[in-house]
Amino acid sequence: MSGLDRAQADNLSGLRILVTGGAGFIGSHLVDTLLAQGAAEVRALDNLTNGNHENLVGQNANERFTLVVGDVRDDVVREKALHGIDIVYHLACLGVRHSLHDPIENHDVNARGTLLMLCSARAEGIRRFIYVSTSEVFGTAQYVPMDERHPTWPETVYGASKLAGEASSRAFFRTYGMDTVVVRPFNTYGPRSHFAGDSGEVLPRTIVRLLAGHRPVIFGDGQQTRDFMHVFDTVTALALLAQGSGLAGETLNLGSGAEVTMNALCAAVALAVERPDLLPVHDSARPGDVRRLLGDPTLMMSLTGFAPTVPFERGVAELVAWFRASAADNPDQVELMEDRNWVALEAV
Numbered sequence: 234m235s236g237l238d239r240a241q242a243d244n245l246s247g248l249r250i251l252v253t254g255g256a257g258f259i260g261s262h263l264v265d266t267l268l269a270q271g272a273a274e275v276r277a278l279d280n281l282t283n284g285n286h287e288n289l290v291g292q293n294a295n296e297r298f299t300l301v302v303g304d305v306r307d308d309v310v311r312e313k314a315l316h317g318i319d320i321v322y323h324l325a326c327l328g329v330r331h332s333l334h335d336p337i338e339n340h341d342v343n344a345r346g347t348l349l350m351l352c353s354a355r356a357e358g359i360r361r362f363i364y365v366s367t368s369e370v371f372g373t374a375q376y377v378p379m380d381e382r383h384p385t386w387p388e389t390v391y392g393a394s395k396l397a398g399e400a401s402s403r404a405f406f407r408t409y410g411m412d413t414v415v416v417r418p419f420n421t422y423g424p425r426s427h428f429a430g431d432s433g434e435v436l437p438r439t440i441v442r443l444l445a446g447h448r449p450v451i452f453g454d455g456q457q458t459r460d461f462m463h464v465f466d467t468v469t470a471l472a473l474l475a476q477g478s479g480l481a482g483e484t485l486n487l488g489s490g491a492e493v494t495m496n497a498l499c500a501a502v503a504l505a506v507e508r509p510d511l512l513p514v515h516d517s518a519r520p521g522d523v524r525r526l527l528g529d530p531t532l533m534m535s536l537t538g539f540a541p542t543v544p545f546e547r548g549v550a551e552l553v554a555w556f557r558a559s560a561a562d563n564p565d566q567v568e569l570m571e572d573r574n575w576v577a578l579e580a581v
């Protein structure tokens with residue numbers, strides 16, 4: 234438990250909380266944190282498309298935890314998952330790569346799924362609905378740091394569908410007076426992050442490649458940037474949104490305030506795995522690849538007091554250790570990855 238977790242412990246006592254997407258990367262860490270902070274009950278709703286039981290193995294014996302396996306678009310499933318719930322964290326969605334080859338389903342889960350969750354949560358009379366959006370709603374930075382008023386011109390259907398979910402969440406506050414909060418994490422990394430398939434993220438992919446002795450792949454010149462936050466910090470920030478007045482109707486960026494180029498990321502991983510000889514291979518730039526992201530954390534800090542605690546280099550070193558340990562279970566990790574450009578990915 235981090236220092237902040239300890240300070241917050243028991244703050245959530247009495248609350249019954251639903252986390253959609255709770256078997257996924259961020260959702261499962263959020264489940265752990267909410268339970269560690271004393272929530273009376275935490276329920277995860279996930280159809281296990283990209284999430285898995287393994288992420289929740291630490292809570293198997295916890296009587297305050299339940300996993301509801303099902304689709305957020307299923308009326309019966311939503312009713313069951315929401316019954317008696319006070320707070321909803323809505324994270325269930327399909328990711329950016331999925332949106333390239335199946336934009337219709339991506340929109341259906343991310344946009345319509347959110348609207349359905351809002352309708353059902355309102356019918357249940359929940360106290361607060363926290364919509365976990367993404368910095369991908371912005372498209373590439375038009376100025377930095379990117380505050381909440383930065384224009385939203387998403388590059389992908391994923392970003393567009395998440396923006397629709399944001400708009401519906403804000404509309405439920407304005408139209409129905411429902412207590413909704415929108416939060417936009419920038420790039421999150423840490424244990425349980427995806428390295429393979431549609432959900433594969435750049436940092437875990439790079440780590441897995443280098444650990445297997447392969448050179449990292451950079452699409453484009455490597456000068457594109459992302460604002461990285463360790464998942465322990467991300468979920469600490471999310472947990473702070475469960476309570477407190479003055480948050481209803483707000484939209485908050487959740488960035489660290491620092492940016493990392495893809496070139497610097499590869500160098501940091503090479504250092505952590507002690508393979509500085511594995512220099513990046515450059516492939517052509519990807520369509521829809523955002524050029525620059527750097528969040529302004531000021532509003533989040535001023536409304537919640539949150540500040541990130543895990544420096545990037547330390548987080549990378551710890552994640553390398555985590556992947557080293559998990560490779561013992563799955564020595565063929567690198568075979569599961571497809572380091573193809575998005576253009577090729579779309580064509581298959």
Ligand SMILES: NC(=O)c1ccc[n+]([C@@H]2O[C@H](COP(=O)([O-])OP(=O)(O)OC[C@H]3O[C@@H](n4cnc5c(N)ncnc54)[C@H](O)[C@@H]3O)[C@@H](O)[C@H]2O)c1
Binds near residue numbers: 255256282285346417
């Ligand atoms: N990972 C990041 O860097 C990042 C950055 C910004 C925002 N986010 C947001 O955080 C949230 C969680 O992302 P993540 O990285 O943990 O992804 P993830 O894929 O690990 O989690 C999403 C979960 O939703 C589940 N899901 C998908 N479709 C579903 C459906 N129809 N019904 C029920 N469950 C369904 C998946 O099985 C998965 O477990 C998402 O809303 C995402 O937009 C993530």
